[in-house]
Amino acid sequence: MTHRRFWAILVDVRIVINGWFRDRLTTGSGQYLAALNEWLPRVGDEHEFVAVQPAGPRATQSGAAPGVEWTTAPTPFDHVSENLAKLWFEQVSFPAACRRLRAAVAFVPYWAAPWWSPCPVVVTVHDLIPLLLPAYRGGALQRGYTWLVGRTARRAAAVLADSEASRQDVIRHLHIAAGRVHAVHLAADARFQPGADAATLRRVRERYALPDGPFLLYLGGFDARKNLARTLEAYARLVQRLAAEARDAPRLVIAGKLPATDSAFAPDPRPIIARLALTEHVHLPGWVDEADKPALYALAAGALFVSEYEGFGLPVLEAMAAEPRSDAGPMPGE
Numbered sequence: 001m002t003h004r005r006f007w008a009i010l011v012d013v014r015i016v017i018n019g020w021f022r023d024r025l026t027t028g029s030g031q032y033l034a035a036l037n038e039w040l041p042r043v044g045d046e047h048e049f050v051a052v053q054p055a056g057p058r059a060t061q062s063g064a065a066p067g068v069e070w071t072t073a074p075t076p077f078d079h080v081s082e083n084l085a086k087l088w089f090e091q092v093s094f095p096a097a098c099r100r101l102r103a104a105v106a107f108v109p110y111w112a113a114p115w116w117s118p119c120p121v122v123v124t125v126h127d128l129i130p131l132l133l134p135a136y137r138g139g140a141l142q143r144g145y146t147w148l149v150g151r152t153a154r155r156a157a158a159v160l161a162d163s164e165a166s167r168q169d170v171i172r173h174l175h176i177a178a179g180r181v182h183a184v185h186l187a188a189d190a191r192f193q194p195g196a197d198a199a200t201l202r203r204v205r206e207r208y209a210l211p212d213g214p215f216l217l218y219l220g221g222f223d224a225r226k227n228l229a230r231t232l233e234a235y236a237r238l239v240q241r242l243a244a245e246a247r248d249a250p251r252l253v254i255a256g257k258l259p260a261t262d263s264a265f266a267p268d269p270r271p272i273i274a275r276l277a278l279t280e281h282v283h284l285p286g287w288v289d290e291a292d293k294p295a296l297y298a299l300a301a302g303a304l305f306v307s308e309y310e311g312f313g314l315p316v317l318e319a320m321a322a323e324p325r326s327d328a329g330p331m332p333g334e
Contacts, residue, residue: 013104015044018094019053019070020086021110025290028126028314029110035189036109041067052097054078054089073097087145091115105157113152120157124184127162127311128169135224135265150174160184162312169311186314191291194323196298204295208255208285215251217300219288220307220315222259223266227306232269236276249281250301257287297322 017036024030040049049068056078073093077084090112098106099118106114106121113123130136130146137143153159153174159181161167167183170176204210216235220226232252239249254269262268273282288296297303303319 014048014050014102015040015105015107016098016101016103017049017051017068018090018106018108018110018112019051020089020094020112022051022053022070032124032126032186033109037068050101050103052094052101054085054093056085071097071101083141111149111153113149113156115148115152115155121155122158122160123153123156124160124162125153125166125170125174125311127166127309128173129225129309129311131173132169133225133309156180158182162186166311186312186317188314188317188321192294192297192318192321194298194321196295196322200295201299204292205299207292208253208288208296209283210253210285210296210299211251211283213248213251214301215253215283215299216302216304217253217255217296217319218304219255219293219296220305221256221266222269224264225308227308228254228269229267229272231304231306232272232276232278232282235281236278239278239281252278252282253285253300254282255285255288255296258284293318294322 017033017040019033021027021030021033022037025034037051040047045067051068051070052073053070055072055074073089073096075085075088075093077088090108091114094108095106095114095117103119106117106119108114108121108123111123111125113121130138130142131150137146153170154176157180159170159174159176161170161181161183163185164183167181170181171178218228218231222228235249235252242249258270259266259268262271269282270284273279297319300319303315305313305316305319307313
């Protein structure tokens with residue numbers, strides 16, 4: 001099911017959206033919200049869309065799209081505690097705003113439906129990582145929050161999932177009737193497309209000091225489920241095998257903001273790179289601007305995405321949509 005088909009089920013209604021992640025474009029939920037902000041009015045122009053963002057220091061006026069009205073809702077914790085402010089916003093401020101705005105439908109685009117709402121709730125559950133992966137369950141407060149949003153998802157009128165795999169996880173682990181859970185697939189943003197111009201590619205190559213020859217690209221986070229340690233071990237074996245054949249391996253570019261500290265939850269790749277004697281083979285450009293990602297994928301000879309668990313894995317589609325340039329260079333064995 002597409003977003004167009006799902007929202008077409010509703011007829012001429014006011015839909016109020018939880019906009020907590022409006023200023024968090026570095027997160028998956030923030031990017032999902034930004035895409036909804038742009039595209040929902042286009043595919044559901046018979047509806048009225050109002051988005052509610054937190055008040056206080058995080059309120060922003062940027063990124064507003066025609067067809068979506070933005071408003072704010074305060075919490076008692078806006079200048080005290082972000083975690084408490086988030087919980088209050090989700091469970092008190094947002095449903096109160098729905099009542100004030102006379103919403104016909106409340107839409108929460110991440111796993112945090114309110115316990116009570118004055119209208120039917122639609123919630124997107126992207127994945128069940130904190131429920132299914134022990135390393136992500138956190139302490140007692142985090143586990144309590146996961147318990148809460150698991151229960152509130154069961155009270156929602158409809159649950160959206162990013163993939164059929166996620167849909168089955170929601171049905172199986174949250175014990176929600178299959179008829180209330182809908183797979184609404186994601187798509188790469190329109191900026192990810194082949195044919196990046198030479199000037200843009202040259203600028204991005206220079207900005208991130210990318211290798212001149214062919215390179216493999218990993219672009220993403222560094223938490224343990226991303227599986228970078230095993231990726232580096234596999235890459236080390238490739239380097240050794242090609243060296244034995246007197247051939248050079250493609251460089252490996254690992255892009256993204258490095259962890260502030262090395263931990264089991266988010267291993268710093270640099271000690272692993274040093275241990276595997278890959279310092280001369282791996283390039284770490286650091287944080288990559290969102291606008292530069294399509295060109296980065298286009299410059300790569302291949303993109304790596306070896307996560308152990310994802311709700312969907314949108315970077316795969318982004319890399320496929322951007323398409324490597326034909327002159328990116330041959331891979332070993334070609």
